Each structure stands twice: as C-alpha cells, then as structure tokens.
Amino acid sequence: MTDVLELRDVHRTHGDGANAVQALRGVTLTVRPGELVAIMGPSGSGKSTLLNLAGGLDRPTGGEVLVEGASLGTLSHRRLSAVRRRTIGYVFQDFNLLPSLTAAENVALPLELDGKSIRAARRAALAALTEVDLADLAHRFPDEMSGGQQQRVAIARALVGERRLVLADEPTGALDSQTGEAVLRVLRERVDAGAAGLLVTHEARHAGWADRVIFLRDGVIIDSSGPLGSADDLLERTS
Amino acid sequence: MSIRHGLLALLERGPMYGYQLRAAFEESVGGTWSLNIGQVYTTLSRLERDEFVLPLPENDGGQRPYEITGTGRAELARWFATPIERTDRPRDELAIKLALAMTTPGVDVAAVVQSQRTAGVRALQEYTRLKTRQDKQAQDDLSWLLVLDAMIFQCEAEIRWLDHCEATILRRTRTARPAEQAQTPEPHPVRKEARR
Ligand SMILES: Nc1ncnc2c1ncn2[C@@H]1O[C@H](COP(=O)(O)OP(=O)(O)OP(=O)(O)O)[C@@H](O)[C@H]1O
Numbered sequence: 001m002t003d004v005l006e007l008r009d010v011h012r013t014h015g016d017g018a019n020a021v022q023a024l025r026g027v028t029l030t031v032r033p034g035e036l037v038a039i040m041g042p043s044g045s046g047k048s049t050l051l052n053l054a055g056g057l058d059r060p061t062g063g064e065v066l067v068e069g070a071s072l073g074t075l076s077h078r079r080l081s082a083v084r085r086r087t088i089g090y091v092f093q094d095f096n097l098l099p100s101l102t103a104a105e106n107v108a109l110p111l112e113l114d115g116k117s118i119r120a121a122r123r124a125a126l127a128a129l130t131e132v133d134l135a136d137l138a139h140r141f142p143d144e145m146s147g148g149q150q151q152r153v154a155i156a157r158a159l160v161g162e163r164r165l166v167l168a169d170e171p172t173g174a175l176d177s178q179t180g181e182a183v184l185r186v187l188r189e190r191v192d193a194g195a196a197g198l199l200v201t202h203e204a205r206h207a208g209w210a211d212r213v214i215f216l217r218d219g220v221i222i223d224s225s226g227p228l229g230s231a232d233d234l235l236e237r238t239s
Numbered sequence: 240m241s242i243r244h245g246l247l248a249l250l251e252r253g254p255m256y257g258y259q260l261r262a263a264f265e266e267s268v269g270g271t272w273s274l275n276i277g278q279v280y281t282t283l284s285r286l287e288r289d290e291f292v293l294p295l296p297e298n299d300g301g302q303r304p305y306e307i308t309g310t311g312r313a314e315l316a317r318w319f320a321t322p323i324e325r326t327d328r329p330r331d332e333l334a335i336k337l338a339l340a341m342t343t344p345g346v347d348v349a350a351v352v353q354s355q356r357t358a359g360v361r362a363l364q365e366y367t368r369l370k371t372r373q374d375k376q377a378q379d380d381l382s383w384l385l386v387l388d389a390m391i392f393q394c395e396a397e398i399r400w401l402d403h404c405e406a407t408i409l410r411r412t413r414t415a416r417p418a419e420q421a422q423t424p425e426p427h428p429v430r431k432e433a434r435r
C-alpha cells in the first residue's frame with residue numbers, strides 16, 4: 001500500500017545567520033493508510049514545525065515531503081491548495097476558527113471552498129459536528145463556546161469530507177479527560193476506516209491510542225515505539 | 240492491597256469455596272492480578288484464625304464454602320473506610336534505579352530515562368487497545384474498565400515524572416557548567432521558553 005505521508009530527510013531552519021534556528025534536522029518518516037502515528041517531545045523540539053511541513057503550510061529547507069506520492073515542493077500553488085483542502089485535515093494548536101462564522105459554517109467552509117453545494121456542505125458539517133458530540137451548538141459563534149467546545153469544532157472541521165490525511169496538533173489540549181478521550185476515539189475510528197493520522201501530543205495517555213509513537217528531541221527523532229506482541233502478554237507480566 | 244480484604248469483599252456477596260473465590264477475584268480485577276489456589280487457601284485459613292470467616296459443611300462435590308462473620312464484616316467496612324497510605328506501597332524500584340543511575344559514573348541517564356519512557360508508552364498502547372476491545376465487547380463490565388484506566392493513569396504519571404526528571408537534570412547540568420557553556424557554542428538551538 002502506498003504511504004499517505006512521507007518525509008524524506010527533512011530539514012527546516014528558521015531565520016539565518018546568528019539567529020538561525022534548526023527546528024528539524026533530518027527527519028524521515030512514513031505514515032500509511034489505517035495508521036495513527038503520535039509525536040511526543042518537549043516544548044520546542046519541532047513538533048509543530050513537522051506537522052506544518054506535512055500539511056504543506058510550510059516548506060522544508062532540505063529534503064522532501066510527499067503526500068499520496070506527490071512531492072509538495074513540485075506542486076503549483078493551485079494544486080497544493082487543492083491537496084490542502086481535499087486530502088488533508090488539520091487541527092491547529094490554537095484552533096484557528098473564523099470568529100464571524102458559526103460552528104457549522106466553520107466546519108462547512110473547506111467543502112464550500114472546494115466547490116460543494118452549500119446544502120451538501122452543511123449536511124456534511126452537521127454530521128462531523130455530531131461525531132464530536134456538538135450538533136446542539138452548530139449555530140453558535142466561536143466566542144459563544146468554551147475552549148474545549150471550540151477545539152471540538154476544529155476537529156470536526158479537520159474530519160469533514162473524506163480527508164485521507166488528518167494532522168492534529170495537541171487536539172486534546174483544552175479538554176477534560178473524558179472529552180479528550182472521546183476526541184481520540186473519533187480520530188481512531190477515522191484512521192481505522194482508512195485515513196492516515198499524525199497526532200502531536202504531550203500526554204502519554206493520548207499517545208497510547210497510536211499505532212506508533214515517535215519521540216522528537218531538538219529536531220531529531222531519537223526513538224520510537226511500535227506496539228508489543230499481544231496485550232495479554234503484557235497482563236501476564238504485570239500480574 | 241491485601242488479598243485478605245479482597246476475599247472478604249467477595250464473601251460479602253455470599254458463601255463461596257476456594258476455586259469460586261479465585262475465579263471471582265480474577266473476574267473483578269479483569270485478570271490484571273492472578274492468584275494461585277494455594278494463596279487463596281492460606282489466606283482463608285488466616286481469616287478463619289482471626290474469626291473473620293467461618294467454614295461451612297462440605298458440599299456434595301467435597302468443596303468447603305466459607306461464610307463471612309460479623310467481625311469479618313466490620314473489618315471489611317473498616318478497610319473500605321480507611322485510605323491506603325503511600326507508605327504501605329512497595330518502594331518504587333524505578334525511582335531507586337534512577338537515583339543510582341545519576342550517581343554511578345559512566346551511566347547515560349538520558350538513555351535510561353528514554354528506554355523507560357518508551358516502555359511506558361508501549362504499555363499504554365497495549366492498555367488502550369485492550370480498552371477499546373473491551374468497549375466493543377461488554378458495555379457493562381465497568382469494574383474491569385476502571386482497573387484498566389487505573390493502570391493507564393499510573394503509567395502516564397510515571398512518564399510525566401520521567402519528563403520532569405529529564406528536564407530537571409538538563410537544567411542542572413546547564414547551570415552547573417556556565418564556563419564550559421560560554422566556550423563551546425550550544426549544539427542545539429535555543430528552546431522556546433514556554434508552551435503557548
Ligand atoms: N517562525 C519561526 N521563526 C523562528 N523560529 C521558529 C519559528 N517557528 C518555530 N521556531 C523555533 O523552532 C523550534 C521548534 O518549534 P516548534 O513550534 O516546532 O516546537 P513544538 O515542538 O511544537 O513546541 P510546543 O510543544 O511548545 O508547541 C523552536 O525552537 C521555535 O522557537
């Protein structure tokens with residue numbers, strides 16, 4: 001099966017000269033359909049930088065980023081925007097909702113921009129909001145919602161339509177443990193249905209939902225954890 | 240936790256014999272802690288000595304059920320009402336290991352921390368998988384789900400503690416060697432100070 005996301009020896013340096021910051025220093029990583037990969041690392045280790053590059057929101061200063069086999073650096077501006085709207089769902093660390101649009105309108109926006117009819121887009125938006133248990137608040141504006149509710153709207157917006165690559169930067173940051181878990185469940189289900197997921201989190205409990213966990217430190221992958229053989233083995237050993 | 244009180248709690252449901260107790264125990268903690276039958280019988284005889292349980296006549300199958308007594312019931316109530324003291328728990332081997340790693344020459348403390356962290360995350364992945372599997376099977380097996388959650392939260396706490404240790408060690412070594420820092424340029428970019 002082809003990888004949905006591939007990073008080949010990716011570097012990203014912010015600024016230059018004495019102020020240059022090497023946020024990523026040679027990261028190689030692939031994510032397949034049906035696979036959820038979590039990234040953990042201390043603040044400033046390059047997690048958001050990596051996610052921005054994967055989402056085509058930023059360009060690497062070295063190496064290559066491929067989404068469904070296409071190297072993002074070689075795409076025209078128009079093609080890149082189309083990939084960002086159709087293929088990639090992005091949950092930002094700070095939600096990034098448009099304050100003048102309701103929850104439903106925020107979620108429907110990427111579909112409308114992509115040429116879907118307003119009715120079809122609204123219907124899909126409502127379904128996505130239902131997935132995150134927010135159907136009741138569909139007509140509220142962001143400033144009429146709690147931080148956790150806004151975060152769930154942002155997640156619905158990333159999941160709406162048939163996104164095949166879902167990128168989430170601390171999607172559970174403002175949520176209590178029950179709601180955070182519900183969000184991961186939704187993400188997990190989407191991935192199990194065939195999407196590829198990349199999740200940045202500093203909570204180990206949430207990284208537990210991933211198939212693979214990658215540890216980033218100072219812009220380099222220092223370790224990773226796949227699943228153990230069988231869960232029952234583990235129980236044997238802990239008892 | 241004591242097996243004694245576990246068995247008393249089970250007998251509060253009604254009289255049971257050894258094998259029944261073992262099965263009920265494992266069912267209520269979801270197989271996270273298995274008892275051997277020898278442990279069950281030893282514990283029962285101590286409970287009998289302390290007059291917390293009473294043996295009943297053997298049944299047709301030659302099994303001897305036990306019944307909880309009034310004193311046993313009072314002991315059980317006391318146990319539920321008393322919080323578990325931190326000092327009653329076994330010493331934390333990991334904390335001791337890390338303390339020794341820091342003071343033993345030639346040990347790469349960061350590597351010790353990271354291998355422990357990876358092991359912890361791996362365990363979390365497995366617990367989470369068990370949990371989602373459990374969700375699909377039986378909605379009502381709440382006690383087992385809560386035991387699983389307890390293991391998940393404990394595992395997470397250990398990982399947070401490891402993160403904390405690592406950050407503390409890093410800060411110490413940076414401030415402890417200012418002269419050295421001034422000479423050699425810092426190998427890595429300056430980190431952002433705070434999250435968001
Ligand atoms: N636009 C920028 N200009 C200069 N430096 C930047 C820029 N964006 C990020 N950096 C730096 O790059 C490094 C990695 O930042 P990044 O945002 O990827 O970290 P992070 O792992 O997401 O941290 P956090 O957990 O705090 O969100 C940091 O040192 C940061 O200060």
Ligand SMILES: [Mg+2]
Nearest residue numbers: 047048049093
């Ligand atoms: Mg970040």
